Amino acid sequence: MKNANSHIPVDKLSPRRLMCLDACTRCGECQNWCPVYSLTENEKVTPRAKIKNLKAILKAQNGFWGLFKSEIPPDTMSDFLTGLYECSCCNQCHFVCPSRIDTVELWENVRAAMFISGLGPIPEQRTFCQNLVKYGNPFKKEQSARADWIEDGLQDGTLLQRPELITENKASVLLFIGCTATFDEKVNKIAKHTVNILSKAGIKFGILGTEENCCYGKLRRMGDPTFTQLAQKNIEKLNDLGIDTLVSACAGCFKTLYSDYPKVGRQKYKIYHLSEYLDMLIRQGQIKFEVPVPGQVTYHDPCLLGRHNNIYDAPRHVIEAIPGMELVEMERVRQFSRCCGVGGGLKIANHDLQEAASVRRIKDAEETGAEYLTTPCPTCYAGLLGGALKAESQIKVIHMAELAARSMGINK
Amino acid sequence: MRWSVHMLIFWGFIGLISLSAIAVALETVIPESSETARYMLYGEGHNIYKLAGDLFGLMLLLGLAAAFLRRFIFRAQQLNTDIYDTTTLIFLILLVLTGFILEAMRISLSAPVPELQYSFVGYRLSGIFFSEGEWVRAAASVTWTLHAFLTATLLAYFPHSKFMHVINSPVEIILNASEERTRGDLYI
Numbered sequence: 178m179k180n181a182n183s184h185i186p187v188d189k190l191s192p193r194r195l196m197c198l199d200a201c202t203r204c205g206e207c208q209n210w211c212p213v214y215s216l217t218e219n220e221k222v223t224p225r226a227k228i229k230n231l232k233a234i235l236k237a238q239n240g241f242w243g244l245f246k247s248e249i250p251p252d253t254m255s256d257f258l259t260g261l262y263e264c265s266c267c268n269q270c271h272f273v274c275p276s277r278i279d280t281v282e283l284w285e286n287v288r289a290a291m292f293i294s295g296l297g298p299i300p301e302q303r304t305f306c307q308n309l310v311k312y313g314n315p316f317k318k319e320q321s322a323r324a325d326w327i328e329d330g331l332q333d334g335t336l337l338q339r340p341e342l343i344t345e346n347k348a349s350v351l352l353f354i355g356c357t358a359t360f361d362e363k364v365n366k367i368a369k370h371t372v373n374i375l376s377k378a379g380i381k382f383g384i385l386g387t388e389e390n391c392c393y394g395k396l397r398r399m400g401d402p403t404f405t406q407l408a409q410k411n412i413e414k415l416n417d418l419g420i421d422t423l424v425s426a427c428a429g430c431f432k433t434l435y436s437d438y439p440k441v442g443r444q445k446y447k448i449y450h451l452s453e454y455l456d457m458l459i460r461q462g463q464i465k466f467e468v469p470v471p472g473q474v475t476y477h478d479p480c481l482l483g484r485h486n487n488i489y490d491a492p493r494h495v496i497e498a499i500p501g502m503e504l505v506e507m508e509r510v511r512q513f514s515r516c517c518g519v520g521g522g523l524k525i526a527n528h529d530l531q532e533a534a535s536v537r538r539i540k541d542a543e544e545t546g547a548e549y550l551t552t553p554c555p556t557c558y559a560g561l562l563g564g565a566l567k568a569e570s571q572i573k574v575i576h577m578a579e580l581a582a583r584s585m586g587i588n589k
Numbered sequence: 590m591r592w593s594v595h596m597l598i599f600w601g602f603i604g605l606i607s608l609s610a611i612a613v614a615l616e617t618v619i620p621e622s623s624e625t626a627r628y629m630l631y632g633e634g635h636n637i638y639k640l641a642g643d644l645f646g647l648m649l650l651l652g653l654a655a656a657f658l659r660r661f662i663f664r665a666q667q668l669n670t671d672i673y674d675t676t677t678l679i680f681l682i683l684l685v686l687t688g689f690i691l692e693a694m695r696i697s698l699s700a701p702v703p704e705l706q707y708s709f710v711g712y713r714l715s716g717i718f719f720s721e722g723e724w725v726r727a728a729a730s731v732t733w734t735l736h737a738f739l740t741a742t743l744l745a746y747f748p749h750s751k752f753m754h755v756i757n758s759p760v761e762i763i764l765n766a767s768e769e770r771t772r773g774d775l776y777i
Contacts, residue, residue: 193764196760197757199753200753200757201754203674205667206667277762486774
């Protein structure tokens with residue numbers, strides 16, 4: 178990273194975002210709710226401190242006094258960097274801000290400007306971005322390894338049948354698996370469950386297999402401008418498939434495809450998160466949950482699905498449709514759901530902090546007395562699994578696709 | 590508590606600005622011979638105007654006093670006070686106090702008529718300045734100058750201070766609501 182006096186290119190910040198800097202009164206409502214602050218009690222990670230520091234930096238570099246003395250106190254820059262990157266971009270601050278500042282849009286806009294100037298992100302995140310661009314996935318695996326979970330699933334019997342490639346069957350529905358459910362061995366059962374569910378429901382769908390690219394959402398989250406170019410390529414590729422529906426089993430991919438890609442180009446297909454798609458199939462009678470799964474379950478709203486995309490009800494409908502299953506809510510749910518810490522690059526910036534956030538969410542879940550904790554996002558699922566392990570919790574963390582598969586009589 | 594404080598300051602300001610707008614309108618747009626002008630300048634309207642002025646001023650002063658207590662005496666946990674917060678608060682307190690003192694001085698220099706009691710704060714304060722003659726007249730000039738200077742400085746300081754939230758916060762709220770409505774996820 179460059180030194181503290183490198184300029185943040187103010188022309189890369191939109192007038193809309195610059196305007197909101199003066200809408201903040203530092204009232205502290207964000208501090209009350211910030212999941213990272215609740216763990217560290219470090220003022221500099223609060224949204225209000227980030228805005229204050231950013232204003233101080235921009236004024237020193239661009240304001241009237243900057244003509245005479247443009248040096249920024251080293252503490253201001255380092256506090257700002259810590260705050261900006263030790264943030265899971267969970268969007269909680271946006272929902273509690275009395276001025277309704279679109280904080281995550283602001284952080285991502287600033288992160289993009291910081292990336293260009295070389296002031297950010299932190300070295301680990303920059304290396305992550307470089308690897309993501311180089312390998313096409315965050316796991317540094319070869320593209321040919323994208324089909325490994327299929328072979329493994331067929332061998333151990335967890336995959337009922339080989340999913341067809343969309344390039345061959347020309348189906349109208351594409352199941353976009355996503356990198357985490359593809360490469361993470363602890364998580365790739367989600368891909369298998371999803372394929373099994375859609376197959377059993379009789380949906381004619383296809384996957385891209387080794388042709389699937391990363392959605393590159395992480396680049397956007399960390400401000401890497403390469404995102405635009407790679408997203409454009411993905412949009413063109415997906416449009417050329419001629420599909421009318423894309424189903425994503427990952428909240429991160431969903432957010433990228435549904436909210437970020439439209440800013441890059443037009444997509445000629447509808448995008449559903451798996452939980453929405455399952456809810457629709459249940460209502461249409463194409464999926465029937467016949468096998469009871471007895472017990473109480475509590476639901477964790479993924480930030481990228483809930484606060485970022487307003488999807489709160491569909492996953493709850495799916496849970497409620499499972500016979501024998503009783504949904505018990507945690508104290509903080511929906512718009513106020515406590516972040517598990519996995520998003521926004523926090524896991525890369527400060528793994529211990531991310532783990533502590535997951536442990537905190539596990540405690541929330543334990544307080545309900547539920548036997549299961551479910552979520553429809555592979556990354557939240559992985560984070561919560563780690564949190565449960567760290568907290569030595571008895572709660573069973575289970576992905577929503579697995580619950581649905583069980584109730585459909587698949588993979589008992 | 591914090592919202593009560595903000596509401597007192599907010600409605601105090603809105604009230605005083607509205608009254609100032611009426612005064613400007615009477616001065617510039619409304620003909621002096623009109624029914625409205627006569628009502629507002631010489632009739633019951635004038636008394637109501639004075640009453641409202643003191644009421645809104647008192648609301649503002651109470652709000653500012655509560656904000657001061659919350660920030661510097663009780664030190665509410667979520668507050669993180671810096672020089673800009675302190676400057677803003679002291680600015681406003683000085684502005685309101687000089688406003689009330691100026692009103693009290695004017696009343697003490699006026700002929701004693703019962704209508705003065707509509708300015709219920711200024712009228713009570715004016716007791717301090719009775720029978721002081723020329724000293725009060727000179728002090729009133731100084732206070733007026735100070736009050737006008739503070740007002741002008743406030744306007745100059747406004748764009749560089751947290752006062753900007755007076756404009757930017759409502760604009761942000763409106764823009765955000767409009768974006769959410771467009772996306773179909775309006776959250777109120």
